[in-house]
Each structure stands twice: as C-alpha cells, then as structure tokens.
C-alpha cells in the first residue's frame with residue numbers, strides 16, 4: 001500500500017497514558033520516527049504511583065527525575081501490618097531501603113502529575129508526532145499497519161505498539177486472546193494532609209477485606225489506596241469529606257495523626273488481565289493492554305515501564321522494527337516476568353480475601369519469616385526491586 005511520506009512512521013504508539021508516553025521517548029531517542037495517538041490527559045482521582053528504583057532510572061534518562069523531584073516523596077521504609085484480627089497475627093514487618101544499600105525503594109508521585117511531566121517532555125522533544133484523536137480502525141498487511149480515526153488522516157506504521165489500556169483495540173486487532181477477571185473489591189483512592197510526619201514510610205495494613213495502604217507524598221501528605229468490597233466501598237465513598245477523613249484516620253489507627261482530604265477522590269473496580277502473548281503480526285502490547293493487577297505491591301505501571309525497556313532492547317537497531325524477529329524477541333522477554341508477577345499478586349490478594357485458617361497461618365508464617373530472617377528479607381527486597389520493585 002503506498003501512502004504520502006508524512007503519514008508514515010516507523011512506530012505508532014496507540015494510547016498516550018503514562019506507559020505509551022514513556023515508550024515514545026526512548027524509541028524516538030534511538031532514532032526512530034514515532035507517533036503517539038490518543039488524548040494526553042489523566043484524571044486527577046487521587047491515584048499515585050510508587051515508581052520503583054528501575055522505573056525511576058528509566059525516567060531519569062529523559063530528564064524526568066528533575067521535573068518529578070519536588071512532586072514525589074522517597075519510599076525509604078515499607079511497613080506491613082497484619083490487621084486481619086487473625087489468631088496468628090504477627091507484629092508489623094518493616095523493610096528499610098538502607099538494608100539493600102539504597103536511599104529509597106522508589107518515589108511516589110501522583111499519576112496525573114507523571115502523565116503531565118511525560119507529556120511536557122514529549123512536546124519539548126519536538127521529534128515525536130502527537131495525534132490527539134482516538135484510533136478506530138487498525139488494518140494490517142505484510143509491510144505495515146494502517147491506523148484510522150476521527151480527526152486525522154490514515155497513518156501507516158511498520159510497528160504498532162498497543163498502549164491503549166485494559167480494553168485495548170490493538171490487542172483485538174492483533175487477534176491476541178486475553179483472560180480477564182474481577183475481584184469482589186473496589187479501590188478507593190485519595191490524597192490526605194495529616195498532622196504527623198510519615199517519615200518517608202509507606203504502611204500497608206492487611207485487612208480481611210483487602211489492603212489499606214498509605215504512601216508518602218511531599219510534605220505532610222500521603223495517598224491512600226483502600227480495597228473494600230464494592231458495597232462497603234460505595235458506602236465509604238458516599239461519606240462527606242470530613243467523615244471520610246475521620247473514617248480513614250480510624251482505619252489507620254491514627255498513625256499519621258489528624259487527616260484532611262487534599263484533592264479529588266477516586267473509586268476503581270478491581271480486576272486482573274493477562275494475555276496469551278505480547279505481540280502478533282506487526283503489533284506488540286505494553287502496559288495495561290498486556291497486564292492488569294490489583295494495586296498490591298506497586299506492580300502495574302512499574303511492569304509497564306519494564307515492557308518499555310524490553311521493547312527498546314528487542315527493537316535495537318533492527319532494519320524493520322515491526323519484523324517477526326523483533327516481535328518474537330519482545331514476546332519472549334516479557335512472558336516469564338509478567339506471568340510470575342500476575343501469579344504472585346493474584347495469590348497474595350486471594351489469601352487476603354479468604355477466611356480459611358491455613359491461608360492465615362501461611363501469611364502469618366510468611367510475615368514472621370520475613371521479619372526474622374535477614375537474608376530472606378534482603379532477597380525479597382532485591383527481587384522486588386529487580387521487578388520494578390516489590391514482589
């Protein structure tokens with residue numbers, strides 16, 4: 001198919017969320033012509049992202065660390081508290097970044113701020129074409145893929161990167177089967193100002209209904225991710241600002257003192273998604289188009305950024321970035337890592353949801369082992385960091 005030169009690129013990224021934008025920068029820097037398609041905005045809904053060490057280093061390569069420095073807080077300590085009321089309740093376990101020779105496990109930043117910072121970098125770069133319209137048509141032939149949509153003329157690419165989230169159109173067009181599932185939970189998200197210092201520590205209370213986590217932000221501020229069953233989430237979400245803050249303060253056992261809501265709140269139904277493969281034909285999947293997790297252990301976006309690193313490596317200096325060799329190399333690189341983490345996060349979430357004694361025992365024993373056995377603690381911390389952060 002022949003098309004005018006200005007509608008052809010090496011790589012078209014569908015989806016301008018954090019992962020799509022983060023992919024555009026290194027691929028353009030490697031000398032590829034890149035287009036990003038889709039609106040560049042993320043809702044302000046209290047969601048923050050704990051960017052783990054490896055992710056932070058990737059973003060630092062593009063000058064993002066300076067932009068994000070005063071918008072993010074270091075995670076120097078991670079505390080796990082068994083708040084299940086179980087017979088086998090264990091004392092809190094603390095992981096310190098200093099134990100593995102780091103200042104911080106990662107940095108916590110508002111998702112909307114991260115997308116904004118990436119978007120401003122992308123505009124500054126100038127070399128990346130941005131098409132704000134949504135993609136509605138994806139047609140593949142041997143030599144490339146043609147993208148169509150409202151408000152732009154057809155765009156042709158040798159490789160299409162699906163960064164278009166959970167309901168990915170690219171995934172459907174590539175014929176990649178996905179399995180998705182729902183948990184009987186919703187996540188409430190919010191940002192709070194509080195009267196006590198968080199001392200750069202995040203605290204994850206493991207409750208019967210799911211984790212309740214407070215993660216530090218700059219100053220005396222923290223973000224909340226609270227997993228509840230959907231009915232209870234509705235009831236808590238319906239509370240007025242002051243009652244909501246009081247409810248959160250009680251649930252946190254006043255760890256951070258008096259709490260006040262400091263921005264919009266959000267509510268997200270919890271589910272997971274995994275794919276049969278990470279690429280087919282001339283299309284590959286990154287971010288939530290390829291994997292969705294419940295927000296336990298700061299995995300989702302960090303894994304998306306690992307997709308980006310693997311894609312950059314798979315493309316390397318290949319003459320054709322959409323060749324079968326490149327797509328197969330990317331698929332191989334992501335399969336083991338993503339499967340491992342999907343299984344681990346799912347298993348942890350399911351043990352937190354069960355009332356069965358053996359699961360309690362297991363979790364209690366696991367926390368106890370982690371708190372007492374130094375080498376095991378360090379192994380868990382290193383494993384997590386290698387994976388973009390925690391296990």
Ligand SMILES: Cc1cc2nc3c(=O)[nH]c(=O)nc-3n(C[C@H](O)[C@H](O)[C@H](O)COP(=O)(O)OP(=O)(O)OC[C@H]3O[C@@H](n4cnc5c(N)ncnc54)[C@H](O)[C@@H]3O)c2cc1C
Nearest residue numbers: 015017018019038050134135164165287288295300301302
């Ligand atoms: C409560 C909560 C807390 C979380 N905390 C963390 C954390 O601490 N650490 C972590 O690593 N992860 C965390 N995550 C996960 C993280 O938020 C996601 O992994 C990440 O935001 C996914 O980014 P994405 O770019 O892949 O997808 P999205 O943000 O969903 O972006 C997809 C983009 O594609 C666009 N799009 C869709 N269809 C089209 C189309 N047809 N054409 C063009 N564009 C299209 C959309 O407009 C959107 O901009 C959390 C998630 C939740 C719910």
